Each structure stands twice: as structure tokens, then as C-alpha cells.
Amino acid sequence: MNISxxxxxxxxxxxxxxxxxxxxIKIWKTKDVEAISxxxxxxxxxxMCLWLTYGILIEKFAVIAANCVGLVLCAFVIVGKIRxxxx
Numbered sequence: 001m002n003i004s005x006x007x008x009x010x011x012x013x014x015x016x017x018x019x020x021x022x023x024x025i026k027i028w029k030t031k032d033v034e035a036i037s038x039x040x041x042x043x044x045x046x047x048m049c050l051w052l053t054y055g056i057l058i059e060k061f062a063v064i065a066a067n068c069v070g071l072v073l074c075a076f077v078i079v080g081k082i083r084x085x086x087x
Contacts, residue, residue: 006062013066020073027080036081045074 027033048067055063 009060009062010065013062013069017066017070017073020070020077024073024076024080027077027084031080031084033081033084034086036077038078038081041074041078041081045071045078048074 023036027036048070051063052067052071055061055067
């Protein structure tokens, strides 16, 4: 595999996965989860699990790493949504 192609994959993974960081930080600081859609994050997390499985099957580091980190961040948002939701 061309190293330039792998760098593009890693960069794409860093940017797309990193996009969850501001949301996770906001939830951590404010405990405000009213505007968060639990259903969206659950469906997205299932998709990330499938992407992770795919990455493992094709043995591609960028796909595996991005989805591992993404799963952690999505899990944080889901737990925050469940924990801090106003009843």
C-alpha cells in the first residue's frame, strides 16, 4: 500500500473522529444533553461497529483506529445523554 494513501486515511479518520470531541467536552462541562438525539448516536455507533469490523477484516490501520476512538467518543455521548437527561 502506498504510504500517501494511508496518510490520507489517517488524516480523514482524525478529522471525522475529532469532530466528536467538542460535543463530548460540551456535555462534560455543561451536562446539557437536551439537544442530543439518543437514537442518532445509537444508530451511528452501530455503524461505527460495522466499520471497525470491516477495518479489522481488511486489516487497515486508519479504519480501525478511527473507529475505535470514535466508538469511545460516541459511547461517552450516549452515557452522558442517559445520565444527564432531565426526567
